[in-house]
Amino acid sequence: MRQRARNVRLIGWTLLLEAWRRREVYAIVLVTTALLIGLRCVRFFEMEELGKFYREISLKVMNVTTAATVILLAARQLPREFSDRTIYPLLAKPVARLEFLLGKFLGVMGAGVFCYALFMAVFLVGSVTLEAPMNMALFAQSVYLQVLSLGVLASLVFLLSMLLNADAAVTIAAILYLTSQVFMTLMSYLYDYVSRTGRCALLAMHFIVPQLTLFDPSAKTVHSVSRTVVGDAIEQTVVWRALPAGTLLQLTVYAAVYAILYLGAAHLLFRRRPL
Amino acid sequence: MGTGEPSGSGGGAPCGGGAPCGGGPVIEVEDLVVEYKTRRRKVRAVQGVSFRVNEGECVGFIGPNGAGKSSTIKALMGFIFPAAGRITVFGQPAGTVESKLRIGYLPEVALYYPFLKGTELLKLYGGLHRVPPRTLRERIPRLLEAVGLSEVGDRLIRNYSKGMQQRLGIAQALIAEPECLIFDELSSGLDPVGRHDLRRVLLDLKARGATIFFSSHELHEVEALCDRVIAIHKGEVLFDLPLAALKERAGAAGLEECFMSLIREREGER
Numbered sequence: 001m002r003q004r005a006r007n008v009r010l011i012g013w014t015l016l017l018e019a020w021r022r023r024e025v026y027a028i029v030l031v032t033t034a035l036l037i038g039l040r041c042v043r044f045f046e047m048e049e050l051g052k053f054y055r056e057i058s059l060k061v062m063n064v065t066t067a068a069t070v071i072l073l074a075a076r077q078l079p080r081e082f083s084d085r086t087i088y089p090l091l092a093k094p095v096a097r098l099e100f101l102l103g104k105f106l107g108v109m110g111a112g113v114f115c116y117a118l119f120m121a122v123f124l125v126g127s128v129t130l131e132a133p134m135n136m137a138l139f140a141q142s143v144y145l146q147v148l149s150l151g152v153l154a155s156l157v158f159l160l161s162m163l164l165n166a167d168a169a170v171t172i173a174a175i176l177y178l179t180s181q182v183f184m185t186l187m188s189y190l191y192d193y194v195s196r197t198g199r200c201a202l203l204a205m206h207f208i209v210p211q212l213t214l215f216d217p218s219a220k221t222v223h224s225v226s227r228t229v230v231g232d233a234i235e236q237t238v239v240w241r242a243l244p245a246g247t248l249l250q251l252t253v254y255a256a257v258y259a260i261l262y263l264g265a266a267h268l269l270f271r272r273r274p275l
Numbered sequence: 276m277g278t279g280e281p282s283g284s285g286g287g288a289p290c291g292g293g294a295p296c297g298g299g300p301v302i303e304v305e306d307l308v309v310e311y312k313t314r315r316r317k318v319r320a321v322q323g324v325s326f327r328v329n330e331g332e333c334v335g336f337i338g339p340n341g342a343g344k345s346s347t348i349k350a351l352m353g354f355i356f357p358a359a360g361r362i363t364v365f366g367q368p369a370g371t372v373e374s375k376l377r378i379g380y381l382p383e384v385a386l387y388y389p390f391l392k393g394t395e396l397l398k399l400y401g402g403l404h405r406v407p408p409r410t411l412r413e414r415i416p417r418l419l420e421a422v423g424l425s426e427v428g429d430r431l432i433r434n435y436s437k438g439m440q441q442r443l444g445i446a447q448a449l450i451a452e453p454e455c456l457i458f459d460e461l462s463s464g465l466d467p468v469g470r471h472d473l474r475r476v477l478l479d480l481k482a483r484g485a486t487i488f489f490s491s492h493e494l495h496e497v498e499a500l501c502d503r504v505i506a507i508h509k510g511e512v513l514f515d516l517p518l519a520a521l522k523e524r525a526g527a528a529g530l531e532e533c534f535m536s537l538i539r540e541r542e543g544e545r
Contacts, residue, residue, distance in 0.1 A: 003405055006402060007402075007403055010399055010403060011403075014388060014391065014399055017390070017391065017395070018388055018391065021390035021431070084386050084389075085382070085384055085386045086387060086388055088352075088380075088382040089381075089382055089387065089400065089444070089447055090400075090403070091352075091353075091354065092375060092378070092380035092382070093400055093403040093404050094372045094373075094375040094376045094403065094404060095372070095375075095403050096372055272356065274311075274354065274355040274356060275349070275354040275355065
């Protein structure tokens, strides 16, 4: 068991090192960092509640770009191992194919979390000077949930990359991500207005495509505290409290189930795949 | 060469000069069938191949292009799955973690992570092969020196030439000091100096009792290293003979002519 964990760690670390030296995510990291800094510097018509505006946009940008990083990295891993033939010497070592897959997953997650942490640092530095209170417990929870959603997304992309080439996997993953972000919220409204077949299709989509919006309480985080001026004093009211532990646990289980299902399916395809 | 004694080579008596080897079977292949699926039909690359490689033996696996050498070796490593037949390595089914623990493998086309350094790659493969980090720290410089890469160990692999990558491939195959070495196309991509160095490494390992199984197009290479030769043609074993017996059969005509006449004989039988 210890050796298995060591194998997974070694493969994950190699992925991180290679991604860093290949400068694969440099562009995304640089553009996002510049965007976050730029957003902080702009004074939007001396708006009140500027802090909330900055935070809302920044969190959206961070979530989307981290997801893009994870999609790009995860989609390339397996196809590149096959095309570069680096998989042969690696799998000739006493490494199970599942360990290989988990190592790649760990590496992609490491890169995603690293990017997110970097963006978060820039965001927090920009945020600290703004006079807009925020429920920090809810904020910490939203960071945790974003990491969970990255795990679901990475495992989905690994499954897609077993079925498709890297470019197609990126495209389909991006479409599914956007679908999950935009379309899924409309689904409940649409459900009442479509035919029986349409309902079946919507229901199937509901279960196949993970509901990533569940992992994004950024709007609640930003608007978690409201300020009202009462006479000379400013009164703060907590609008959105931190999520109950039970909800957090349910979301963790939800993410784990989807990640295990996607990775399990990817493993089923990979374990009998001729190299 | 200082590549160290293969661990746990047991009672396998080193054999050379065509002497029969007394060790038990390391590789056993029985009625192996390998098929590739194309869109319309199945193509049989290997049909009913059987052979055995004993402990301490050095066996050459020869045959023309498309004979089924690489398919057999890929099946041995668990990269592809036989349509029929049985393969065991050290008594374990081929491709399992247990079977790979005691094998060092060099692929036909050696490509390694281009953005790792030579030393990092060996550290990765050594770690995966369960070599303790302390042993790796001592072994990696020794191996790099043995394959002539000690000067460039700290360079990124993308800056290596093809020959240097092949040498690195040899080093990674030896990183765990395995009991059995499986090389697919032994000296492909190596210049004459590289071939000479590789031959020296292999002769040293052979003298220490390692089991070596390699495919090659080069008959003089087979002649210089092997105790036994297995030839394969159109997916079937053409002959499986000790080198001495093959040389006797070839006589003055030489191995190449002998091999060609055996192929012609087989074609005639068809």
